[in-house]
Amino acid sequence: xxxxxxxxxxxxxxxxxxxxxxxxxxxxxxxxxxxxxxxxxxxxxxxxxxxxxxxxxxxxxxxxxxxxxxxxxxxxxxxxxxxxxxxxxxxxxxxxxxxxxxxxxxxxxxxxxxxxxxxxxxxxxxxxxxxxxxxxxxxxxxxxxxxxxxxxxxxxxxxxxxxxxxxxxxxxxxxxxxxxxxxxxxxxxxxxxxxxxxxxxxxxxxxxxxxxxxxxxxxxxxxxxxxxxxxxxx
Numbered sequence: 763x764x765x766x767x768x769x770x771x772x773x774x775x776x777x778x779x780x781x782x783x784x785x786x787x788x789x790x791x792x793x794x795x796x797x798x799x800x801x802x803x804x805x806x807x808x809x810x811x812x813x814x815x816x817x818x819x820x821x822x823x824x825x826x827x828x829x830x831x832x833x834x835x836x837x838x839x840x841x842x843x844x845x846x847x848x849x850x851x852x853x854x855x856x857x858x859x860x861x862x863x864x865x866x867x868x869x870x871x872x873x874x875x876x877x878x879x880x881x882x883x884x885x886x887x888x889x890x891x892x893x894x895x896x897x898x899x900x901x902x903x904x905x906x907x908x909x910x911x912x913x914x915x916x917x918x919x920x921x922x923x924x925x926x927x928x929x930x931x932x933x934x935x936x937x938x939x940x941x942x943x944x945x946x947x948x949x950x951x952x953x954x955x956x957x958x959x960x961x962x963x964x965x966x967x968x969x970x971x972x973x974x975x976x977x978x979x980x981x982x983x984x985x986x987x988x989x990x991x992x993x994x995x996x
Contacts, residue, residue, distance in 0.1 A: 780816035787812060852946035860884040860895060863941065872946060875909045883944055887915055895919065895942045905949070912953055916945040 787809045795802025846853060852869035854862050860883045865873065873879060873886065884890050887906040894902060897919040904915050919942050 778820070780820060784809075784813045784816050854883070854944045856883050856895065856942045856944055858892065858895060858940070858942075860890070860892060862944075869944075869946065872908065872911070872913075875911075879908075883915075883942075887913075890915065890917070896940075897942070911948060911950045914947040914949050916947070918943045 791802060791806045791809045794805045847866050849866055850868060852866065852872050854865035854869045856862050862873075862881050862883060873881070876886075879886055883895075884892065886908050887904070889904050889906045894904075894917060897917055899919055902917045904917075906913060906915055919940050922941055
């Protein structure tokens, strides 16, 4: 908010700079007139012409400049919207109750894998509670599953300008000006490979047999070689 106010103030000053220069020219004209009345008259003519042009540009072209900026801003917002829509990582935005306000294509593809799932992040991932959605700007991560896939779910509460007024207009006063951004990271294959590595990991150990020699002497000659092979692994 502070940065936006600073940008708006800077732009406003930029539009008004011809008026500031007009003040400087008036001071210059007064100084020149004090030195030479004839020169002062000549300079004052050009000063008046400049002030007239500056005032005309400020009042007549201001709307055109602002309209161009609004058009650029709209095009930029649309481009940003398209980038988020086509982002390869599943991304969504939820309100304080967990209802999914918006989701990109990847997130929608995950959600549609279960036709019975409600449009709520707490229904998709029961480990997520409403209290967890209010992260206070901190990144919160949990590990959960949806359908046959396992995900790491990242949650981060963000402020949205103008949400309070929109909520009041829709009779939702008190909902707050915050939403929760949700990112999904598919861990299905990663966890599968980690489990395979664990299952195939070589484990070394030592086995001690008490009274091994006595055990061999008590076994028949035919079975003694078999017991020796089993115990030594050969």
